[in-house]
Amino acid sequence: LTETRDTSDDGDIASVMGFSGFGKKARTFDLDAIFEQTRRTAIERSQRVIGKCFITGNVITLLRSHDEVQKSDSSSDSGSDSDSDSELIGPPVPPQHAAQQGDDDDDEHVGPPLPPGYTGSTAHSDDDDDEEGEAQDDDDDNPVKKIPDTHEITLQHGTKTVSALGLDPSGARLVSGGYDYDVRFWDFAGMDQALQAFRSLQPCECHQIKALQYSITGDVMLVVSGNAQAKVLDRDGFSVMECVKGDQYIVDMANTKGHTAMLNCGCWHPKIKEEFMTCSNDGTVRTWDLNSEKKHKSVFKPRSFQGKKVIPTCCTYSRDGKLIAAGCQDGTIQIWDRNLSVHTKFHCRQAHTPGSDTSCLSFSYDGTMLASRGGDDTLKMWDIRNFRKPVNGVSGLTNYFSMTDCCFSPDDKLLVTGTSVKKDEGNGKLVFFDRISFQRVYEIDVTNASVVRCLWHPKLNQIMVGTGNGLVKVYYDPVKSHRGAKLCVVKSKRKEKHAEALTQDYIITPHALPMFREARQRSTRKQLEKDRLDPKKSHKPEPPVSGPGRGGRVAAHGGTLSSFIVKNIALDKTDDSNPREAILRHAKEASENPYWIAPAYTE
Numbered sequence: 001l002t003e004t005r006d007t008s009d010d011g012d013i014a015s016v017m018g019f020s021g022f023g024k025k026a027r028t029f030d031l032d033a034i035f036e037q038t039r040r041t042a043i044e045r046s047q048r049v050i051g052k053c054f055i056t057g058n059v060i061t062l063l064r065s066h067d068e069v070q071k072s073d074s075s076s077d078s079g080s081d082s083d084s085d086s087e088l089i090g091p092p093v094p095p096q097h098a099a100q101q102g103d104d105d106d107d108e109h110v111g112p113p114l115p116p117g118y119t120g121s122t123a124h125s126d127d128d129d130d131e132e133g134e135a136q137d138d139d140d141d142n143p144v145k146k147i148p149d150t151h152e153i154t155l156q157h158g159t160k161t162v163s164a165l166g167l168d169p170s171g172a173r174l175v176s177g178g179y180d181y182d183v184r185f186w187d188f189a190g191m192d193q194a195l196q197a198f199r200s201l202q203p204c205e206c207h208q209i210k211a212l213q214y215s216i217t218g219d220v221m222l223v224v225s226g227n228a229q230a231k232v233l234d235r236d237g238f239s240v241m242e243c244v245k246g247d248q249y250i251v252d253m254a255n256t257k258g259h260t261a262m263l264n265c266g267c268w269h270p271k272i273k274e275e276f277m278t279c280s281n282d283g284t285v286r287t288w289d290l291n292s293e294k295k296h297k298s299v300f301k302p303r304s305f306q307g308k309k310v311i312p313t314c315c316t317y318s319r320d321g322k323l324i325a326a327g328c329q330d331g332t333i334q335i336w337d338r339n340l341s342v343h344t345k346f347h348c349r350q351a352h353t354p355g356s357d358t359s360c361l362s363f364s365y366d367g368t369m370l371a372s373r374g375g376d377d378t379l380k381m382w383d384i385r386n387f388r389k390p391v392n393g394v395s396g397l398t399n400y401f402s403m404t405d406c407c408f409s410p411d412d413k414l415l416v417t418g419t420s421v422k423k424d425e426g427n428g429k430l431v432f433f434d435r436i437s438f439q440r441v442y443e444i445d446v447t448n449a450s451v452v453r454c455l456w457h458p459k460l461n462q463i464m465v466g467t468g469n470g471l472v473k474v475y476y477d478p479v480k481s482h483r484g485a486k487l488c489v490v491k492s493k494r495k496e497k498h499a500e501a502l503t504q505d506y507i508i509t510p511h512a513l514p515m516f517r518e519a520r521q522r523s524t525r526k527q528l529e530k531d532r533l534d535p536k537k538s539h540k541p542e543p544p545v546s547g548p549g550r551g552g553r554v555a556a557h558g559g560t561l562s563s564f565i566v567k568n569i570a571l572d573k574t575d576d577s578n579p580r581e582a583i584l585r586h587a588k589e590a591s592e593n594p595y596w597i598a599p600a601y602t603e
Contacts, residue, residue, distance in 0.1 A: 143411060143434070147414070147432065147442055148475055155471070155473075157176045157178055157184055158178055159469070159470045160180040160470055161401070161468045162176050162177070162178045162452060162466030162468075162470060162471065163178055164176065164210060164211050164466070165466045166221060167214065168214040168235075169216060169459070171457050171483060172189060173187050173218075173235070174474075175214075175221060176472050177223070181204065181206055181207060181209065183212065183237070184200045188484050188488050191491070203223050207225035209225050210224045210264060211266050211267070213266070213267050216271070218235070219234065220234055220290070221234070224264075228245050228260060228261055229243045229244070230263060243258050243288055244258040244293060244294055244295065246258040246260040246282070248260040248282075253282055253299065253301060253309075257294065257295045257296065258295070259278065259284065261280050263278055264280060264281065264315075265278070265314045266278040266279070267316055270318075270321045275290070276290070279314070280312075283309035283310060283311055283312070284299050285300040286298070286299050287338075300324060302326055302332070305349060310332070311328060311329045312328050313359065313375075314361055315327075316361045316362065318384075323335050323338065323345065325361050325370065327359075327372060329357060330355070331374075332348060333346075333372060334348075346387040348382070348387055351390075352378065353374065353375075356374055359373045359401060359402050360372070360404060362406050364408050365412045368383060368384055369383060370382040377395055378394065379394050379397055379417050380393040381438065392438035398421065399420050403453065404450075404451075407454060408435070409432075410457075413436075414433065416463070418446070418451025418452060419431060419451060420450035420468070423449075426448070427446065428467060429443045430443065430446055430451055444475065446467060447467050449468035452468060453466030460481060461477070461481045461482060462481050
């Protein structure tokens with residue numbers, strides 16, 4: 001009774017709502033019957049065609065005659081899983097097996113022709129696949145195969161050392177800074193084969209650029225120079241903020257608002273987009289907030305074994321941003337917890353030779369290893385979990401610069417650094433070491449100058465190198481690399497527009513009366529065509545006058561009348577030593593042919 005009442009209530013509600021009478025009852029379809037009908041229609045249609053494809057167990061056989069089509073249909077309808085021996089369905093019989101079978105089998109065989117390199121053994125093809133797979137695995141295991149160095153482009157920054165390189169996170173824009181105080185902006189998508197920088201500026205006036213780095217969002221850029229104040233620029237090079245300078249008369253550097261001496265290095269926090277860090281010759285490492293430029297955020301003071309002040313030459317954040325590491329002039333590497341600025345968390349006293357500038361510290365992508373490039377011509381690898389002694393090290397890598405880089409490959413299997421050379425004493429190299437064995441596995445001969453900066457971008461998979469002779473080289477592989485340098489090498493150089501004649505400057509006079517106002521130029525080409533038709537504007541300039549001058553124009557010896565008179569006096573060949581004779585020379589002609597005085601008195 002309850003169910004009946006519920007259904008009647010539903011019906012009443014539907015009629016009240018006004019949709020009970022709409023439409024008809026939905027039709028139901030028997031999908032199996034439709035599929036069966038479609039299959040039969042397809043079979044009948046294919047029987048009318050002479051050729052038919054028969055598929056059994058991933059094997060395709062082409063049946064060429066109508067009889068074979070009928071035969072295959074009857075065999076398939078009979079439902080027998082195994083076909084008769086006389087009819088072969090499958091690929092052609094290999095040559096070595098053909099002799100074992102009878103002639104009847106050969107007559108009955110139907111199938112595509114044998115491919116040229118086919119031996120008939122499925123096991124052999126599987127072996128080939130396995131060998132290819134093993135070769136592929138070898139390529140994957142060998143990190144040297146992944147180095148993108150088949151092609152290169154050269155960007156001319158200037159003539160002096162390129163001491164700073166920076167790439168934005170997307171890899172679209174490259175910035176380079178050098179000892180010539182210039183910062184140049186290179187846009188890969190906007191450049192053509194001419195490889196010209198689209199902007200060049202000197203943000204720190206007459207201070208060498210020490211470091212450039214884009215923030216993690218890529219909208220601002222940190223500029224660290226030989227000045228005591230770091231600057232932050234936007235993507236187009238306009239100033240966003242400048243760090244405040246500290247009071248150099250205060251002894252305790254923690255009480256000053258900013259650095260008081262030349263900067264050495266700087267970098268952005270890998271997670272917090274507003275925070276960056278700088279280190280300076282005043283013996284401090286300071287972190288800054290982009291939104292508060294009046295004072296530093298926190299200060300870290302490296303100390304020697306005796307507790308004296310030491311100068312940090314390079315600094316970096318760990319990959320997770322929790323640790324701050326600094327390499328110092330006394331050869332130590334000191335690491336702090338970012339939130340505890342007094343005591344170091346890790347400290348290695350004899351990391352490098354005391355008095356040598358440690359030029360770079362770089363954390364691996366997995367965050368467990370730290371690579372240090374020393375001014376004592378060494379490259380060392382440290383395990384953060386056991387910081388007493390280096391895991392590996394190699395010497396003999398010449399280093400003349402306080403900012404020579406070292407970095408990890410994107411797959412974290414290789415370590416890369418550059419070597420320095422004196423002028424005309426060989427070539428600077430980019431050297432690759434295996435991270436685990438620390439064997440020198442590869443090197444690139446870059447140019448006949450020192451290799452200072454190197455940058456391996458993980459998204460582009462391209463290596464940027466800054467050299468001591470003002471070049472920025474970009475190494476890439478058309479297959480393994482993406483975008484970046486590949487975008488600009490395919491664009492042909494733009495043709496320069498040569499103006500046939502100089503157009504008259506268009507002067508904008510907004511408050512002039514309409515009769516004096518010039519019409520606005522729509523295009524230069526139309527103006528050139530108009531000027532060509534104007535006889536005054538397209539009049540050819542007259543050649544210079546040679547000789548004494550004519551038509552009111554003076555000869556080319558001088559622009560003024562006095563110079564013309566002086567020249568004529570100098571060129572006058574008449575002898576004016578006796579003025580009386582010079583005047584009486586004209587007396588005979590004047591008496592015979594009076595012109596001035598006599599005709600006047602006759603009247």
